[in-house]
Amino acid sequence: MxxxxxxxxxxxxxxxxxxxxxxxxxxxxxxxxxxxxxxxxxxxxxxxxxxxxxxxxxxxxxxxxxxxxxxxxxxxxxxxxxxxxxxxxxxxxxxxxxxxxxxxxxxxxxxxxxxxxxxxxxxxxxxxxxxxxxxxxxxxxxxxxxxxxxxxxxxxxxxxxxxxxxxxxxxxxxxxxxxxxxxxxxxxxxxxxVTRAPKLNKSDGRVDWTRSARQIRNQVRAMQPWPKTYTDWLRTDRAPLRLILNNVAVTGQQTERPAGTIVVAEGDDLLVATGDGLLAIRQIQPAGKRLMACRDFLRGYPLRPGDRLAATAAA
CATH class of the missing domain: 3.40.50.170 (Formyl transferase, N-terminal domain)
Structure with missing residues (x-):
């Protein structure tokens, strides 16, 4: 064998x-x-x-x-x-x-x-x-x-x-x-x-927020355990923070906010605008930290409605 x-x-x-x-x-x-x-x-x-x-x-x-x-x-x-x-x-x-x-x-x-x-x-x-x-x-x-x-x-x-x-x-x-x-x-x-299934690269885990909520959810499921699915929180007062998305859900709700915009960030709810619909982030892992539930993440990180998530170069 x-x-x-x-x-x-x-x-x-x-x-x-x-x-x-x-x-x-x-x-x-x-x-x-x-x-x-x-x-x-x-x-x-x-x-x-x-x-x-x-x-x-x-x-x-x-x-x-x-x-x-x-x-x-x-x-x-x-x-x-x-x-x-x-x-x-x-x-x-x-x-x-x-x-x-x-x-x-x-x-x-x-x-x-x-x-x-x-x-x-x-x-x-x-x-x-x-x-x-x-x-x-x-x-x-x-x-x-x-x-x-x-x-x-x-x-x-x-x-x-x-x-x-x-x-x-x-x-x-x-x-x-x-x-x-x-x-x-x-x-x-x-x-x-014939269709192709090439070897995964780190960049395959990068989120493109212009895709639909359902497509991004499929990406999160597909990229586990490697390379995982990630995005960057574009903070105004410091360098972007890499965020790994571990569990997300399609809400069925629509929004006119630009793709990658935080729409709700309170309690158990972290909702992000996509190219089609709102995506709910359930579990998230900041760079260098442990995996945590949305509520625990929001307690420690001042993410607010209007903040932007955008993918930068893979690392």
Whole structure:
């Protein structure tokens, strides 16, 4: 198996529990933590070590040395999930049946590194998992199993990833069963329906207040846990203050105030004008401070009606 993140973890567990021998785990190399940040431990590596599965972490899985290791293992099938490397045709050919990749979207929609985030960002009401028979084209191979899942209106990307990870594990086991039974059907993707889900950047969390309240709420849900959604309070007497929006709601109310203007700032209510409707901020985190409820924030920060919120350069 090839995988690194939490999305791949249930698949590893499901393969182990259903008696499919995992001859090795290929995962990303450990990286040194950046300044003032802690890199989360590689949960896949930890589980593999606990189960006695050999672990390899080549920087380039297509390098001759990595291919030699893979060749020596003589795998029947590569299971790839949240791995972060593109497998060349030669690498895929080292397994008797090639590779299956579990992807968190209804392919061909949302090909790319962040399908869960962009599905929520664009207001999709359903998504799912797809198992594809891999080709060198990223997420472009024919699909062999697919399952549709409804997106809860309050679900964040972090919540949805956990749910899809568990469901996807079962889908992979089903696809392997069909391969073994000789009943596997490969369905080509419709190239005319392809949409993209590129890797997230910090700037994707910046709020554009000219968008609608509903679109901004989708953005807040989509950008958790990273890069989160942020804006800047343009204070008249000092530098702008970065604010991270953690929980917001669409009020259904309209206003003629310019987008980004504070309309109400009292008690539990912090209402901001958008390009279409008022947005209620429920939880907020000032730069360098803890996450807090709106009421607690307003006690400590003199935000007033008429003040402006506007995004500046990402940092």
């Amino acid at each position: 090839m995988g690194t993140g939490g999305y791949a973890l249930p698949t590893f567990g499901a393969l182990y529990e259903t008696g499919h021998p995992i001859v090795a785990l290929f995962t990303r190399p450990e990286t040194a933590p950046r300044s003032r940040q802690r890199t989360p431990p590689n949960c896949m590596r930890q589980l593999a070590v606990q189960q006695g599965t050999p672990v390899f972490d080549p920087p380039d899985v297509n390098a001759p040395t990595a291919q030699q290791v893979l060749r020596s293992l003589a795998p029947d099938l590569l299971i790839v999930c949240d791995y972060g490397q593109i497998l060349a045709a030669e690498t895929l050919g080292l397994a008797r049946h090639g590779g299956f990749n579990l992807h968190a979207s209804l392919l061909p929609k949302y090909r790319g590194a962040a399908p869960i985030n962009w599905a929520i960002y664009h207001g999709e009401t359903q998504t799912g998992n797809t198992v594809i028979h891999m080709t060198p084209q990223i997420d472009g191979g024919p699909w062999v199993a697919q399952e549709t899942v409804a997106i809860d209106p309050d679900e964040t990307a972090a919540d949805l990833e956990l749910r899809l990870a568990d469901l996807g594990a079962r889908l992979v086991v089903t696809a392997i069963g069909q391969l073994v039974a000789g009943t596997l059907v490969k369905i080509p993707q419709d190239k005319g329906q």
